Amino acid sequence: MTLRHCLKALGDRVVIVNAASCFTLLAIYPLSPFRNSWLYTAMASAPAGAQGVRDALDVLIEKGKLDFEEDLKVVVLTGDGSAYDMGLSSTSGALYRNLDFYYICYDNEAYGNTGFQESGATPLGSKTTTTPPGERHPIGSELPKKDLFEIWKSHRPPYLATISPAYPIDLINKFRRAGQHRGPKLFISLAPCPPGWGTDPSRSVDLAKLAVETGVWALKEAVFGEVGHTVVPKRFKPVEEYLRGQGRFAHLFRPARQEETLREIQERVDEYWRLHKLLL
Amino acid sequence: MKREMLTGNAAAAWGVRLVEVDYVPVYPITPQTEIIETLAGWISDGMMDTRFVTMDSEHSMITAAGAASATGARAFTATSSQGLLYGFEMIYTVAGWRVPLVMVNVSRGLSSPITLEPDHNDILAIRDSGFLQIHCETCQEVLDSIILAYRLAEDERVLLPVMVNMDGFYLSFTREPVEIPNLEEVREFLPPYRPKHAFFMASQPMAQGVAVLGGPAYSYFKYQMHLASLKALEVYGEICAEFEREFRRGYGPVEGYMLEDAEYALVMAGSFSTLGKKAVKRARDKGIRAGLLKLRLLRPFPEADLRKALEGKKAVAVLDQNISVGKGGILYSEVASCLCNSKKRPVLLSFIGGLGGKNISPHEFEFLFEKMIEAFEEGTSSGTHLLYTEKEWEEMSLLKRTAENEGKA
Amino acid sequence: MLAGILSEGTELDENVKLALSVFLAVAPLDIKTVEAPPEASPVIIVPFEPAQISSPTINALGNSPLRMTGNWRVFRPVWNREVCTKCMACLARCPDGCISLDEEGFPCVDYENCKGCLICVRACPAEGIEKVREAQVL
Numbered sequence: 001m002t003l004r005h006c007l008k009a010l011g012d013r014v015v016i017v018n019a020a021s022c023f024t025l026l027a028i029y030p031l032s033p034f035r036n037s038w039l040y041t042a043m044a045s046a047p048a049g050a051q052g053v054r055d056a057l058d059v060l061i062e063k064g065k066l067d068f069e070e071d072l073k074v075v076v077l078t079g080d081g082s083a084y085d086m087g088l089s090s091t092s093g094a095l096y097r098n099l100d101f102y103y104i105c106y107d108n109e110a111y112g113n114t115g116f117q118e119s120g121a122t123p124l125g126s127k128t129t130t131t132p133p134g135e136r137h138p139i140g141s142e143l144p145k146k147d148l149f150e151i152w153k154s155h156r157p158p159y160l161a162t163i164s165p166a167y168p169i170d171l172i173n174k175f176r177r178a179g180q181h182r183g184p185k186l187f188i189s190l191a192p193c194p195p196g197w198g199t200d201p202s203r204s205v206d207l208a209k210l211a212v213e214t215g216v217w218a219l220k221e222a223v224f225g226e227v228g229h230t231v232v233p234k235r236f237k238p239v240e241e242y243l244r245g246q247g248r249f250a251h252l253f254r255p256a257r258q259e260e261t262l263r264e265i266q267e268r269v270d271e272y273w274r275l276h277k278l279l280l
Numbered sequence: 281m282k283r284e285m286l287t288g289n290a291a292a293a294w295g296v297r298l299v300e301v302d303y304v305p306v307y308p309i310t311p312q313t314e315i316i317e318t319l320a321g322w323i324s325d326g327m328m329d330t331r332f333v334t335m336d337s338e339h340s341m342i343t344a345a346g347a348a349s350a351t352g353a354r355a356f357t358a359t360s361s362q363g364l365l366y367g368f369e370m371i372y373t374v375a376g377w378r379v380p381l382v383m384v385n386v387s388r389g390l391s392s393p394i395t396l397e398p399d400h401n402d403i404l405a406i407r408d409s410g411f412l413q414i415h416c417e418t419c420q421e422v423l424d425s426i427i428l429a430y431r432l433a434e435d436e437r438v439l440l441p442v443m444v445n446m447d448g449f450y451l452s453f454t455r456e457p458v459e460i461p462n463l464e465e466v467r468e469f470l471p472p473y474r475p476k477h478a479f480f481m482a483s484q485p486m487a488q489g490v491a492v493l494g495g496p497a498y499s500y501f502k503y504q505m506h507l508a509s510l511k512a513l514e515v516y517g518e519i520c521a522e523f524e525r526e527f528r529r530g531y532g533p534v535e536g537y538m539l540e541d542a543e544y545a546l547v548m549a550g551s552f553s554t555l556g557k558k559a560v561k562r563a564r565d566k567g568i569r570a571g572l573l574k575l576r577l578l579r580p581f582p583e584a585d586l587r588k589a590l591e592g593k594k595a596v597a598v599l600d601q602n603i604s605v606g607k608g609g610i611l612y613s614e615v616a617s618c619l620c621n622s623k624k625r626p627v628l629l630s631f632i633g634g635l636g637g638k639n640i641s642p643h644e645f646e647f648l649f650e651k652m653i654e655a656f657e658e659g660t661s662s663g664t665h666l667l668y669t670e671k672e673w674e675e676m677s678l679l680k681r682t683a684e685n686e687g688k689a
Numbered sequence: 690m691l692a693g694i695l696s697e698g699t700e701l702d703e704n705v706k707l708a709l710s711v712f713l714a715v716a717p718l719d720i721k722t723v724e725a726p727p728e729a730s731p732v733i734i735v736p737f738e739p740a741q742i743s744s745p746t747i748n749a750l751g752n753s754p755l756r757m758t759g760n761w762r763v764f765r766p767v768w769n770r771e772v773c774t775k776c777m778a779c780l781a782r783c784p785d786g787c788i789s790l791d792e793e794g795f796p797c798v799d800y801e802n803c804k805g806c807l808i809c810v811r812a813c814p815a816e817g818i819e820k821v822r823e824a825q826v827l
Contacts, residue, residue, distance in 0.1 A: 001784040001808075013482040017347070026753075027490040029497055029745055033753035037480050038487035039350060041343050042369055048340030051333065052305065052347025052355075053480060059302045059331045060353055065472075070481035090343070093336030168781060194806075202807035205782055378744035439740035477741040487747040503735055504743035511737060 001205075002165045002189045003077070006104055009175035012036055015053055015072045019046035019087055021079030021106065022113045037072065044086040046076045047094035050101045073102065080107040083188070084120035084146050095155035095184050102178070103186040108193035109145070116196035116248075120146040123216075124268070125261050126248045128196075133251040139261045140251060144268060148188055153222050157184040161221035161230075164190050166209035170219055170230050177221070190217045198247015207245065214242040215269045215279075232278055239266045281465075286458040288451035291419040292358065292384045292444070293318035294458070295426025297328055298466045299382075302353035304332050305344040309363040310396060311448035312386040316358060338367035342383075346374030346441075349381040350488050352479035354430065354472075357381070360448060361388035361402045368406065374441055375410025375505065377489050379478055380433030381441040382426065383411075387550070388448040389636040397637020398447040400550065400602040404578075404610050410505045412442040412512055413578040415549045419456040421576075422446050424529060427461075431470050431519050438512045439477060440505065447551040449637060454551075461527055469526050509580045516577065533582035535574040536589055538564060542571025543594040544652045545626070546645075547615055549575040552601055552634050559645030568649055575611065583618040590619060593626040595652040595661075601634040608632065608664030627655045633667035640667055754787075754802050762805030764820040770795055772817030779809035779818060 003023070007014065014036040018024055020043035027038050041049035054074045060066035076094075078087060083105035094101065110128045111117040117130040118141050127133055127140040152160050158181035163171040171189075178185035190211055192204040199207060211217035212231055216239060219231040240262060243249040252258045273279035286294065292315045296304070304323075306316040322328045335341040338359050345357040359367065364385055374381055387398040390405075403413065412432065414425045422444065429442040446452055478488055492498050516533060524530035537557050539545060544563075548556045553574045563570035573589055575582070590596050596619075600609030607613065612630040619625050631648055633640045644667040655661035680686040766779075779796050780788045784806060787799040798809075810818045 001782060004784070004786050012485075015480050024491055027487045027747065029490050029492045030747055030749070031753045031756050032487045032490065032747045032750050034487065035485060035751040037485045037750075038490070038747075039347060039480075040489040040491065041347065042339075042373055045340050045343035045370065048305075048335060048343040049347040051335070051340070052303070052344035052349075053351050055303055055305075055331050055333060055344070056348035056351035056353035056355070057480065060351070063302065063329065065302075066352070066481060070483060072480055072482055089336050090340045093340055096336075097333065165784075200807075202811050204784075204806070205808055206811060376745065378740040436739055436741065439744070477739075477744050478746060484748075485750050487750060488745070490745055490747055492745065500735070501743065501745050504738055504740075507735070507737040508740065508743075 002106070002163065002171065002191065003104070005168050005171050006175065006187070007034075007036070009172050010073055010075060010102065013072050014075050015039065016075045016077050017041060017046045017049040017053060019043050019076070019078035019082040020113070021077070021082060023077055023079070023106070024113075043082050045090045046078050046082065046087060047099070047101070047103065048090040050074045050076045051094055051097065051099050054099055054101055074100070075102040075104065077104050078106070079112065080105060080109060080121035081111045081119045083107070084148050088151070091152070092155065095152065095157055098183045100182050101184060103184065105148070105186075105188045106191040107148075107188055108191040108196060110193070110196055112193045112196050116193070121148070123265075125243075125252055125265055127251055128248070138251070139258060140248070149220070149222070152186050153225055153227070155184075156225045157186055158182070158224055159185040159221065161186070162188045162190070162217065162219055164208045164212055164217060164219060165192075166205050166212065167219060167231060174221055174230070177223075196248065198250065199245060203245065207242070210237070210242040210245075213237045214239045215273055216242055218272065227276070229276065229278060236269075236273070236279065239269050281462055282460050283457055284460060285455045286419050286423075287314065287453050287455050288416075288419045288422050288446045289314035289386070289453070290318055291423040291458050292426060292446070293322075294460055295423040296356045297322060298461060298463060299354065299427060299430045299470055300328070300467075301330055301356045303345070303348040303355045304330055305335050305341045305348070305355075305357055306332065307335050307338050307341045307359070307363060309338070309360045311388060311452045312358045312360040312363070312384070314452065315384060315386075338363040339370055342367040342370035342374060345381050345383070346370060346377060346379060349374070349379035349441075350377050350478050350480070352473070352475050352481075355381050356383070358384040358386070360386045361390055362394075364402050365390065365405060371406045371411060372409045373489070376501070377478065378439045378505070378508075379441065380430070380439055380473065382429045382433055383441065383443050384422075384426070385443050385445045386448045386452045387445055395636045397449055398550075398601075399635045399637065400445075400600075403443065403445045404602050406443065407579060407610070410440055410509065412438075412440055412509060412580065414442065414444045415576055415578055416444065416446045416451065417551050417553045417574060419451065419454070419458045420529070421531065422451070423458055423460070424523070424527070424531065427466055427470060428519060428523060428531070432512060432516055434473050435512075435515050435519070436476070438508055438515055440508055440512065445550070451551040459529075465526060469523065513577070513580045513582060531576060532585070533577040534585045534589060535576060537572040537574065539571035539573055539589060541569060543569040544571070544649060544656075545590055545593045545596045546570065546572045546648070547575065547590075547596060547598045547611065548572060548601075549578065549611065550601060552640060555640055556599065556645070559642060559649075562642065562645075563649050568653070570649060581614060581618070586615065587618055587622060590615075590626060591622050592624040594656040595627040595629060597629040597631055597648055597652050599631045599633050599648070599667075601632075603632055603635060612664070627659065627661055629655055629661045630664040631667055632664060638672075641669065644669065754799065757801040759799075759801045759803050762803060762823055764805045764807055765800065765823055766798060766803070766805070766807060766809050767819045767821050768796060768798075769817045769819060772815045774815050774817075776814060778812045778814060782808050782812040784808060
């Protein structure tokens with residue numbers, strides 16, 4: 001759904017450069033759901049592929065080998081495994097070179113395509129198939145989620161934002177604002193994954209909304225490193241409301257409540273908002 | 281046309297300059313770096329109208345080069361050894377895209393132990409990827425092969441990437457007299473790249489590199505790459521004939537040296553062939569009817585040429601500058617497979633030499649010819665023999681003693 | 690064995706009861722195996738085709754709906770036109786993009802491609818979309 005909104009905001013003159021993710025299976029020979037162009041590269045190097053396509057279009061147009069009417073926007077589309085882990089080097093390179101491209105990261109907080117294993121995007125306390133809660137390791141994932149927003153922000157790209165499928169207008173507005181800049185324009189979308197999260201598909205939008213209302217998923221943007229929050233709940237709902245409905249966090253509640261972990265998760269969220277002076 | 285003293289790396293850069301590439305993404309690695317430094321200088325001085333970008337790794341570099349090629353630009357990049365292995369995944373990927381990227385690999389032994397001097401395990405690691413492979417012996421060959429490579433890769437019957445290989449240090453840093461063709465002549469030989477099968481433009485959207493599910497589709501695409509590679513043998517013959525008419529230098533898929541009337545043939549590839557040719561000459565002086573076959577094309581493998589050249593010889597020794605650990609020489613297996621059904625099959629011998637740039641002395645070649653004669657008389661041969669001298673063993677012993685490793689076992 | 694996982698005894702009993710009822714609801718049937726006849730298609734020599742034909746590219750874009758994926762569905766969304774306010778919330782939220790508007794401006798769905806995720810059912814502010822089971826088990 002986010003992808004559909006993103007593509008709507010970007011228009012038809014787009015080439016998507018994809019890294020190994022669930023989306024790779026969208027274009028399976030001989031069928032493609034896209035009306036725009038597409039190039040599957042590899043898990044680690046979609047931003048490098050974008051560099052090659054962008055540079056080639058520029059140089060071909062410059063040399064008069066291609067009409068400028070034929071120009072395309074270059075859009076990288078990857079999952080969190082590629083964005084948070086394996087593709088960091090090529091992303092950092094593209095940001096450093098100020099490549100004129102869009103990057104949309106679909107963050108379902110684990111390696112979803114391979115059956116939901118822990119990734120750098122997996123939050124504290126999440127059950128994944130490689131962090132099964134057990135007697136010795138009762139909380140599931142013991143590491144907090146990497147802050148990809150801050151990693152990307154440290155490169156000072158012209159535009160960087162988080163988005164959510166539950167806030168389509170926020171999303172469209174952000175794409176509009178991003179479009180005014182040349183250089184890297186980056187988006188991280190929280191992407192509920194029903195089989196991995198242990199939730200009913202019909203609740204995906206509700207969950208994405210709850211993530212924002214509880215403060216777990218901060219909707220924000222950074223223009224040349226200046227951060228602004230675009231949706232701030234008037235009163236934050238307790239994080240538990242978001243966690244409780246999801247199979248991947250069920251072990252934090254049953255058979256016994258893991259108070260310390262629940263408190264830590266809530267505390268990390270509060271700390272974030274206090275840091276930004278949006279929670280007193 | 282002008283004549284200059286050029287290193288192998290400078291000759292490669294000249295080849296790239298003459299084909300007027302649009303795009304060069306790079307990443308430094310010894311001993312290839314001089315190629316990209318030379319290009320960077322020319323581009324900075326405005327002598328080449330080319331976009332140049334330093335990437336964050338070889339994996340990214342090959343992705344960017346392949347993606348530019350898939351967009352419709354003429355792209356070039358170069359690497360060596362560990363760099364080729366770091367970008368290995370993309371070698372297969374780019375070949376599967378069916379785009380005519382040309383790369384240079386400057387061969388260097390693979391880690392570990394990490395080293396600098398050449399052998400062919402790096403380039404042979406990508407043997408099965410779909411990249412065509414041209415192996416060079418001289419600096420002139422390097423320059424000419426790059427021009428040939430683009431013509432071959434961009435031919436509509438082929439459309440596979442090409443790797444031009446030269447040996448690190450021995451060729452990359454050795455100056456030889458090289459004829460540099462005129463730009464106009466090269467333009468005449470190599471028309472601009474105008475892809476019909478793979479490009480990106482707004483008016484004709486296209487999905488490239490898409491997934492397939494199921495064996496029949498996968499088999500189809502892979503086998504078509506194989507057929508296109510075989511087709512490249514035929515195309516290579518045509519374009520080499522044309523190249524020879526235009527530039528008066530000819531390159532077959534294999535090159536024979538004193539081979540026609542030879543009874544004992546040595547098979548080699550790369551710059552060490554020059555040592556082999558000298559050894560053949562010396563053997564002839566001693567009355568041994570020796571000859572040498574140099575493999576220039578390794579993919580596609582010129583099976584018919586090889587069979588024609590080697591059938592009926594008394595013995596053939598393949599001198600591999602590589603080692604398939606647990607099997608032996610890689611080219612030995614390849615040569616053997618194309619002679620095994622021949623009725624006039626010579627006795628075949630397998631030698632390994634020049635690993636990590638180790639010199640092959642005249643005495644080692646003499647030993648090799650003696651073994652060939654012996655094998656012919658006995659009618660058989662077995663095993664792989666590493667060319668290694670007693671002196672080298674003694675020196676190695678000294679090193680082991682210094683490392684305090686000797687006498688431990 | 691389940692006792693450690695399910696804290697409430699009654700929950701365990703309920704589950705066992707439910708599982709048993711499902712087990713009993715399935716009528717036993719004889720399974721006969723028949724060896725499939727060997728495929729009669731002859732082995733061919735695959736001909737060379739140039740890259741313009743044989744590269745893995747797709748020129749016919751946007752053709753995915755040709756592959757019908759609606760048979761994944763367990764529940765089907767059904768619109769109640771009397772309640773529908775034509776607000777298009779369902780259309781905006783459909784992850785598959787298979788909801789469109791008909792001539793009268795009412796949403797209509799491509800059932801050949803709707804996977805039955807029911808996000809539209811929850812998105813409808815007028816509660817005008819009903820979920821209907823595809824096949825009823827007797």
